[in-house]
Amino acid sequence: MISATANNIFKQVIEDYHQFDQIDQPINNPYDKESLEHLLYMKCWIDTAQWHMEDVVRNPDIDPREGLYWKRRIDRQNQERTDTVEFIDSYYLLKFKDVSSLADATINTESPAWAIDRLSILALKIYHMEQETLRSDVSNAHLQSCTEKLNILLEQRKDLSQSIDELLADIEAGRKYMKVYKQMKMYNDPNLNPVLYGSQK
Structure with a gap:
């Protein structure tokens, strides 16, 4: 099942990133460049850095110029x-x-990759929500609230994983x-944004 592979890789990426927790740390993608696994690793690394x-x-309190710098980096990311x-x-x-679609075949609301994109973001939500449940400097109410949210996110991952596998099947x-x-x-x-092409006149 692709969802199991993706979830394992996403977990690996997030753990790899947080060994150093630096946005600009080099990417050490361990998978063959021609493989789907390589793309999945790269996808989640991009998401993790953007997070x-x-x-x-x-x-x-960010300086406006620094804020603009990061906004433009986020756009590129x-x-x-x-x-x-x-x-x-x-x-x-x-x-x-080479698959021949059946006469009554239907289209899905999103492509497989965009569903996998949501699974990658969900992996990040789960990781960071779990970190919130491990804090010792917050109230019990905070811990309970984050634990409840974490359980919902885990259920969401289960449902989304199943949906992706069913879609591909x-x-x-x-x-x-x-x-x-x-x-x-x-x-x-620059040819479609009026602010950009207007500035060229």
Whole structure:
């Protein structure tokens, strides 16, 4: 099941990152560059670094210039995240290219890779919520609240994992088919963002 593989890799990534807990630490992806595992590791590493960028930029005392620096880094990181999702979808498009869809096959609301994207973010939520349950400097009410939230997140991961596995099984069997829409972001395109192309006049 791909969800089990993905969840194990995401756990590995988060543990690897937190050995040093530095946004710019080198990425040591242990998987073959041509493999799905390599993409999954890279995907979660991008998400993990961005998670901590989001923490930094929310410091209420941050200097505005530093805040802008981090906002632009987050924008670039988000683009890398989207690109990596598309690489994962390309992997599945190639994997299932010879599958003949059944006459009554249906399309899913999201592609396999975008569902895997949510699973990666969920792994980060679970890790950080669990850290909250281990604190000794907070009230019992805080610990109880975070424990309840953690249990919900764990249940959500179970449900999402099952849904991803079922989606891929349905695509492989022809019961569903993949239809991927490439990103059409406008705000970072100098030809589509009026602020950017207006500044060129």
